[in-house]
Amino acid sequence: MELLSPAGNFEKLKAAVLFGADAVFMGGPAFGLRANAGNFTFDEMEEAFKYLHERGKKGYVTVNIYPQTHELNDIAKYLKTCEQLGADALIISDPGIFSIVKQEGIKTPVSISTQANTTNLAAVNFWADLGAKRVIMAREVRREDLVEIIKNAKCEVETFIHGAICISMSGRCLISSYMTGKDANNGECTHPCRWSYSLMEETRQGEYYPVYEDERGTYLYNSKDLCLLDRIGELVKMGSSSGKIEGRMKSIMYVSIVTGVYRQAINAAMKDADNYKPLPKWRSLLESVSNRGYIEGFYGGEYDAKAINRETSGYSRAAAFLGVATSDSKNNELELTCRAKFAPNEEITILTPDLNEIKVSPELILDEGGNKIDATRPNYIYKIPFKDTAPAGSLIMRF
Ligand code: SF4
Structure with missing residues (x-):
């Protein structure tokens, strides 16, 4: 398969x-x-x-x-x-x-x-x-x-x-077409099936009655x-x-x-x-x-x-996405492009393509100029000490 x-x-x-x-x-x-x-x-x-x-x-x-x-x-x-x-x-x-x-x-x-x-x-x-x-x-x-x-x-x-x-x-x-004029059958779905809905009587503008399927919520679809x-x-x-x-x-x-x-x-x-x-x-x-x-x-x-998930229309997720390794690890270092903030000594996980989870708490993070920094910023490149092996494309995550 x-x-x-x-x-x-x-x-x-x-x-x-x-x-x-x-x-x-x-x-x-x-x-x-x-x-x-x-x-x-x-x-x-x-x-x-x-x-x-x-x-x-x-x-x-x-x-x-x-x-x-x-x-x-x-x-x-x-x-x-x-x-x-x-x-x-x-x-x-x-x-x-x-x-x-x-x-x-x-x-x-x-x-x-x-x-x-x-x-x-x-x-x-x-x-x-x-x-x-x-x-x-x-x-x-x-x-x-x-x-x-x-x-x-x-x-x-x-x-x-x-x-x-x-x-x-x-x-x-056609829900998306009705609600926003964006047609799901032409690739434009705005996902209104995930939205939270209320009921309003026409003459009482702004008074919203919750539509409960049960006590937990209104996400019917x-x-x-x-x-x-x-x-x-x-x-x-x-x-x-x-x-x-x-x-x-x-x-x-x-x-x-x-x-x-x-x-x-x-x-x-x-x-x-x-x-x-x-x-x-x-x-x-x-x-x-x-x-x-x-x-x-x-x-x-x-x-x-x-x-049906009636609790929330949002996503749940157990891990934060912190970055991607830009090249294979070498010389006891891993270079990464940052996606979300993390700081020295924080425990992070490097996930390799064969799903090897390597936990590290880098005591220092270096920017491209080789300077020690207090916290990373998205879209910048950094290096962390790394004794293991991880190829380019490995994920940097926080569980
Ligand atoms: S995601 Fe929801 S609104 Fe969009 S096509 Fe599917 S059911 Fe319809």
Whole structure:
């Protein structure tokens, strides 16, 4: 099973590769569903594919909006450019865009996006008969059906293993359009399903009545996040072609840690799927990154009131992201780019791509001029004494 990670920008792409992704998915300059992610220019895409292919990795481009007719004008040229730049697959939802790929003779394989809401075997084979190389299943599919689908599919089947879940059917949702005029189906979702709501009687402006589902809150549609860590052995046994991590808008720390955990999980499952058991360390690392609480979603057949986080619409996170190692440690030193403040003698953790957690309390921190400083500042480069070994890209964290 391939491990497929999100690449919101080039830095995150490199982090995903370093922590073990086999492939990444990214948005180009248009037609993708994350208008607010970093996304890639054509020049960056070319560089990204070169970077990936030199390392035996793959890059898939999301072209998964549902366009209106007037938005289709430049699509053929856009798709051909993605092919020429070296995309390993185009991720498409709209049958119109799919047909344009075929009409234009574009040879890049097509994956049918989860946005197309493919929920059953007949629909998978419908796309396969039309020439899709892979179908990314809707997150609404339960385990028993997935077994049947993968066994009888005429094409590859990709499954989500980790990340946010929409309360609507895989993002086919108009809440954001109603509330803010930003269309989720064009990559602009403002996530109003996560907001806190009140009730106001029209003539009593400003008097807000809380909308309680129970005493804890009003976040009626705030779904917890998907986590199928316990199910990786099952998915490998089923023959899922690819396990996808959601989150092109998430941080480098998120991409690195979630990728690193599932890399080790998939490796363990590929070795011995029958006896696959996640390590407690993997679970605690997943708890250390931003999440809304974890569920197995529809996979286990239970998506009910417990799947909603009514406590808060924010994220919980057990660790702070302090920086990234800029080069391999050497001469008993580690150089890092700072992301958040820390001070000498504070205990910090260096997390390497193979998930080795090295705890240190550096007695001094040096700036680029070699001066001792009292506390770091974001976006500056520093050196700390470090006797262990950590490659460039290792994370600096505080638990
Ligand atoms: S508003 Fe919520 S449910 Fe709707 S598309 Fe956005 S994230 Fe998904």
